[in-house]
Amino acid sequence: MRQLSGLDAMFLSLERPNTPLHVGSVVFVDPTTAAEGFTHETVMDVYRNRLHLLPPFRWRLVTTPMGLDHPYWIDDPEFDLEYHVRRIAVPPPGDARTLADIVARIHARPLDRSRPLWETYVIEGMADGMVAIYSKNHHATIDGVSGVDILGVLFDLEPTPPVPGHREAMTGERPPSDAEMLLRSAQGLAKLPGRAGRMAVRAAGALPLLGRMAEQAAPSRMRSRMGEGLLGKPHLQAPPSPFNGTISPHRRWAYASMPLKDIKRLKDAYDCKVNDVVMALTAGALRRWLQRHDALGDQALQAMVPISMRTSAQKGDAGNQVNALIALLPTDVAGVEDRLRSAASSMDVAKGGNAVPASVLRDFTQFASPALAASAARTVARLGWADHMRTPFNVVVSNVPGPPVPLYLGGARMEGIFPVSAIYDGMGLNVTLFSYRDELQFGLVADREMVPDLWEMADDFTAEMAEMAALLDR
Numbered sequence: 001m002r003q004l005s006g007l008d009a010m011f012l013s014l015e016r017p018n019t020p021l022h023v024g025s026v027v028f029v030d031p032t033t034a035a036e037g038f039t040h041e042t043v044m045d046v047y048r049n050r051l052h053l054l055p056p057f058r059w060r061l062v063t064t065p066m067g068l069d070h071p072y073w074i075d076d077p078e079f080d081l082e083y084h085v086r087r088i089a090v091p092p093p094g095d096a097r098t099l100a101d102i103v104a105r106i107h108a109r110p111l112d113r114s115r116p117l118w119e120t121y122v123i124e125g126m127a128d129g130m131v132a133i134y135s136k137n138h139h140a141t142i143d144g145v146s147g148v149d150i151l152g153v154l155f156d157l158e159p160t161p162p163v164p165g166h167r168e169a170m171t172g173e174r175p176p177s178d179a180e181m182l183l184r185s186a187q188g189l190a191k192l193p194g195r196a197g198r199m200a201v202r203a204a205g206a207l208p209l210l211g212r213m214a215e216q217a218a219p220s221r222m223r224s225r226m227g228e229g230l231l232g233k234p235h236l237q238a239p240p241s242p243f244n245g246t247i248s249p250h251r252r253w254a255y256a257s258m259p260l261k262d263i264k265r266l267k268d269a270y271d272c273k274v275n276d277v278v279m280a281l282t283a284g285a286l287r288r289w290l291q292r293h294d295a296l297g298d299q300a301l302q303a304m305v306p307i308s309m310r311t312s313a314q315k316g317d318a319g320n321q322v323n324a325l326i327a328l329l330p331t332d333v334a335g336v337e338d339r340l341r342s343a344a345s346s347m348d349v350a351k352g353g354n355a356v357p358a359s360v361l362r363d364f365t366q367f368a369s370p371a372l373a374a375s376a377a378r379t380v381a382r383l384g385w386a387d388h389m390r391t392p393f394n395v396v397v398s399n400v401p402g403p404p405v406p407l408y409l410g411g412a413r414m415e416g417i418f419p420v421s422a423i424y425d426g427m428g429l430n431v432t433l434f435s436y437r438d439e440l441q442f443g444l445v446a447d448r449e450m451v452p453d454l455w456e457m458a459d460d461f462t463a464e465m466a467e468m469a470a471l472l473d474r
Contacts, residue, residue: 001062001072001073001074001173001176002059002072002073003069003070003071003072003073003188004070004071004072004073004140005070006070008140008141009070009071009140011138011139011140012061012071012113012138012140013067014424015110016425017110017249018246018247018248018249018425019247019422019423019424019425020108020109020110020111020422021138021139021140021422021424022107022110022111022117022136022137022138022139022422023136023137023139023142023419023420023421023422024107024134024135024136024137024419024420024421025134025135025417025418025419025420025434025443026099026103026132026133026134026255026417026418026420026443027132027133027135027409027414027416027417028126028130028131028132028133028414028415028416028417029130029131029133029409029412029413029414029415030129030130030412030413030415031129031130031131031412032129033159033408033411033412033413034159034410034411034412035159035160035411036411038131038409038410038411038412039122040085040087040122040124042409042410042411042412043085043120043122043133043409043410044081044082044085045410046154046161046409046410047081047084047085047120047154048081049164050153050154051081051170052170053153054150054153054154055075056073056116056137056141056142057084057116057118058075058076058079058116058170058172059073059074059075059076059116059117059141060073060074060076060113060114060115060116060117061073061113061117062074062175062176062181063181064181064182064184064185064188065178065181065182065185068185068186068188069184069185069188070188072176072181072184074172074173074175074176075170075171075172075173076115076116076172077171077172077173077174077175078172079116079170079172080115083115084115084116084118084119084120085120085122086119086120086121086122087121087122087124088102088121088122088123088124089123089124089125090102090123090124090125090126090132091125092125093127094125094126094127094128095127096255097455099123099126099132100252100253100254100255100455102123103134103253103420104250104251104252104253104445104448105251106119106121106134106136107134107136107251107253107420107445108249108250108251111136111138117137117138117140117141118135118136118137118138118141119135119136120133120134120135121133121134121135130415131412133409134420136420137150139422148400148401148402148403151402151403151407151417152403154409155407155408155409155414156407156408156409157405157406157407157408158408159408159411159413160411161408161410161411233328233349234302234326234327234328234346234350234392234393235302235392236392237390237391237392238301238302238390238391238392238393238394239297239299239300239301239302239390239394240297240390241290241295241297241301241394241395242290242293242295242450242451243394243395243427243428243429243446243450243451244386244390244391244394244426244427244428245386245387245425245426245428245450246384246386246387246425246426247386247423247424247425247428247447247450248447248448248449250447250448250449251423251445251446251447251448252444252445252446252447252448252451252452252454253420253443253444253445253454254443254444254454254455254457254458255418255441255442255443255444255458256441256442256458256459256461256462257416257418257439257440257441257442258439258440258442258461258462258465259438259439259440260435260437260438260439260440261438262465262468262469262472263277263278263281263440265469265472266340266468266469266471266472269471269472270340270341270344272340272344273344273347274399275305275347275399276340276343276344276347277340277343277468278397278399278433278440279303279305279327279329279343279344279346279347279397280330280336280339280340280342280343280344280468281461281464281465281468282303282329282395282397282431282461283300283301283329283330283331283333283339283343284336284339284460284464284467284468285457285460285461285463285464286301286329286331286395286457286460287331287339288460288463288464289456289457289460290331292456296331296332297332298332299332300328300329300330300331300332300333300346301328301329301331301394301395302326302327302328302329302392302393302394303326303327303328303329303393303394303395303396303397304324304325304326304392304393304395304396304397304427305324305325305326305327305347305350305396305397305398306323306324306396306398307323307324307325325350325351326350326392326393327346327347327349327350328342328346328349328350329343329346329394329395329397330342330343330346336464336467336468336471337471340468340471386425386426389426391426391427393427394427394429395427395429395430395431396421396423396427396429396430396431396432397431397432398419398421398430398431398432398433399432399433399434399435400419400432400433400434400435401435402417402434402435402436403436403437404435404436404437404438405437406437407436414436416436416439416441417434417436417441418434418441418442418443419432419433419434419441419442419443420443420445421443421445422445423445423446423447428446428447428450428451429444429445429446429447429450429451430444430445430446431444432445442461444457444458444461
């Protein structure tokens with residue numbers, strides 16, 4: 001048995017029926033490139049031959065009595081691969097929107113906690129001959145970068161898969177008794193004073209940061225008396241937007257792709273980072289959508305930007321090694337060039353100190369009991385807090401670097417991979433981007449009612465990228 005970290009356990013505790021916290025992707029493979037053919041059974045064989053290299057794919061949860069301590073993982077003694085790898089077909093016409101509707105419906109369904117927390121769907125019937133593979137894993141087991149590690153295990157660099165080597169039989173673990181889990185909970189509770197002490201020490205070190213964040217939230221008249229020029233600094237409360245409120249259990253998903261070379265040329269031309277260009281792109285696309293819906297305010301939206309804290313020594317580890325920062329998303333800036341410069345400036349400010357230190361985040365979640373976290377989540381959901389309180393950000397924007405070379409699954413070449421991420425009460429829109437070969441591929445996930453025209457928003461990203469690329473031709 002291995003115990004979940006506080007952060008991983010928090011992703012479980014915060015789940016509600018309308019807010020499942022799994023993340024996923026849709027991979028497109030070309031079956032004609034597989035010398036021996038490509039079917040659902042091909043995918044099953046890949047998992048059979050490599051499952052021993054993916055221990056989290058066999059783990060299932062064991063909770064502690066009354067949620068006194070963080071849950072544990074055990075190797076599932078009743079693991080059933082056929083349950084996890086499924087075969088379905090997209091109905092005619094088999095186009096992108098039909099596929100996206102199916103993916104959105106499956107993505108809205110919570111994972112079964114009595115089994116390992118992942119599912120894969122081999123989706124046939126695409127009009128272009130591609131096979132789509134939708135996979136989802138609970139956020140308690142992976143973050144964006146560890147998801148890339150999983151990609152490296154299942155996919156090959158060559159079209160000819162290697163011959164499977166010898167692997168030990170996997171038999172699973174005996175589930176612990178209630179008495180054993182109660183004892184483990186008692187031992188965990190005994191460690192709480194030490195956890196609290198570590199948390200207090202690290203939180204004390206973060207006090208200057210919290211002071212700066214509070215200063216940013218001060219009324220504008222007070223800030224002017226302080227003599228601070230706060231251009232580019234986010235506030236503790238994001239402005240109102242159509243994306244913030246209590247979400248439904250239903251989702252929409254849309255996706256698109258754009259040339260990575262244009263992103264990199266803009267980065268070089270304006271002496272900024274790829275993430276800065278991504279933020280400007282997102283700001284411009286959302287500005288278009290907000291204008292069309294008569295919802296563009298005079299304040300910049302704010303984005304939560306996840307940051308991987310995973311080190312080379314943690315490569316291949318399960319769980320989350322993440323932090324996040326809050327940055328202004330310059331939806332209030334009209335000019336495309338000015339918007340790019342503003343986005344770069346905002347990201348520089350955000351990196352300069354408004355992210356809560358990862359050590360404080362880890363210690364806080366380690367200290368919080370699952371029962372308390374789950375109770376708090378139920379209470380705030382029942383009170384409808386997301387409809388009455390403004391959150392620190394309007395949208396999540398995440399950019400995950402992927403492989404620059406072609407990958408193959410069971411001999412079939414991967415033609416694209418598009419993220420399918422999570423949303424939550426108060427943040428009904430997620431923008432996640434993933435680079436593969438020479439393309440930047442993005443997936444938009446939104447509450448079904450908040451953004452009924454999500455494909456039009458995807459078109460806004462494409463149109464904004466074209467306008468940004470035109471800067472290079474001047």
